[in-house]
Amino acid sequence: MRRTLWQVVGLLVLCVLPAVATAWWHPRSPYRAEESGNSTVVLADDEVTLATALAWEKAVLWVDARSQADFEAQHIPGAVWLSAGEWEAGLFEVLERVPEDGWVVVYCGSERCGASREVADRLRDEVGLKRVVVLHGGWDAWKAGQE
Amino acid sequence: MEGGAGIMRIVLWLFRLGLAGVFIYAGVMKLADPAAFAREIDAYRLTPKVLNDMVAVYLPWVEVLSGAALLLPRAVRAAASIQMGMLVVFIAALASAWIRGLDISCGCFGASAEVASYGWLIARNIVLLLSAGFICWGIRQDRIPRA
Numbered sequence: 001m002r003r004t005l006w007q008v009v010g011l012l013v014l015c016v017l018p019a020v021a022t023a024w025w026h027p028r029s030p031y032r033a034e035e036s037g038n039s040t041v042v043l044a045d046d047e048v049t050l051a052t053a054l055a056w057e058k059a060v061l062w063v064d065a066r067s068q069a070d071f072e073a074q075h076i077p078g079a080v081w082l083s084a085g086e087w088e089a090g091l092f093e094v095l096e097r098v099p100e101d102g103w104v105v106v107y108c109g110s111e112r113c114g115a116s117r118e119v120a121d122r123l124r125d126e127v128g129l130k131r132v133v134v135l136h137g138g139w140d141a142w143k144a145g146q147e
Numbered sequence: 148m149e150g151g152a153g154i155m156r157i158v159l160w161l162f163r164l165g166l167a168g169v170f171i172y173a174g175v176m177k178l179a180d181p182a183a184f185a186r187e188i189d190a191y192r193l194t195p196k197v198l199n200d201m202v203a204v205y206l207p208w209v210e211v212l213s214g215a216a217l218l219l220p221r222a223v224r225a226a227a228s229i230q231m232g233m234l235v236v237f238i239a240a241l242a243s244a245w246i247r248g249l250d251i252s253c254g255c256f257g258a259s260a261e262v263a264s265y266g267w268l269i270a271r272n273i274v275l276l277l278s279a280g281f282i283c284w285g286i287r288q289d290r291i292p293r294a
Contacts, residue, residue, distance in 0.1 A: 007216075007225030015212055019205040022181060030185035030200040042183065066250070112190035113250040 046120060047136040048105065050145050059102035063094060065115040066108050066139065076107070076142055082119055091127065098129065107135035107142065159285045163223065166278050167214040170230060174210030181207070190251040191244050209233065223286045227279040234276040241269050
């Protein structure tokens with residue numbers, strides 16, 4: 001029991017050194033990009049920034065992947081509500097309004113929510129839509145852009 | 148008796164291998180982008196950012212090294228204990244986020260976008276927790292100095 005305890009302490013202490021090294025040298029260390037500006041936005045393969053999506057203007061169909069309550073309170077003008085729970089209902093409208101040669105941009109609450117990716121993946125995998133992307137920053141980014 | 152002990156050892160080895168694999172993989176994936184992992188911890192809104200940055204560079208190493216230690220004959224219980232501790236914390240964090248209705252990406256395997264179905268994530272962690280517990284118990288039962 002005591003030996004185990006010492007080993008636990010030892011292991012936890014042992015991890016401190018590589019942790020410090022990571023903090024110091026890792027190119028993607030949380031201690032590196034301190035500024036909250038746009039300079040170090042890291043986009044996933046299927047993400048776009050708000051600026052990019054806005055530049056497409058009318059060739060965009062916004063898809064809201066948040067809860068129905070959130071959607072009804074406020075949403076991006078012209079957006080279609082589509083959630084995993086109510087798939088068929090929303091999907092019909094999405095397919096009706098998808099712009100030709102345009103883009104479907106899915107958003108959820110913020111940078112960290114997973115619902116938009118879930119919906120985007122389903123649209124690509126199940127429905128076969130090709131130009132589907134996720135809005136980086138989600139609804140938060142939109143609101144920030146409105147200010 | 149002999150045969151039983153032999154089977155038990157094999158079973159324990161399989162569990163150790165499996166659990167080590169999961170933790171090492173999880174740790175390595177987080178080390179790919181510690182800044183992103185820090186943001187995922189932020190999303191849980193449980194701890195201050197200062198702490199999250201530290202956890203983001205430290206935790207992955209604990210995962211990797213405890214995973215590796217699980218395969219060493221004499222460090223098994225220490226490694227499994229640490230992992231049980233981590234899993235309890237993960238389960239609590241997930242449950243907390245679930246209760247508060249947060250829509251977040253789990254952060255379980257670094258920046259790889261996982262579908263955050265809370266029930267599934269918690270269940271998975273419980274299975275891992277039970278596995279680590281089984282290893283702790285089994286190693287002790289085994290009574291053979293070199294596992």
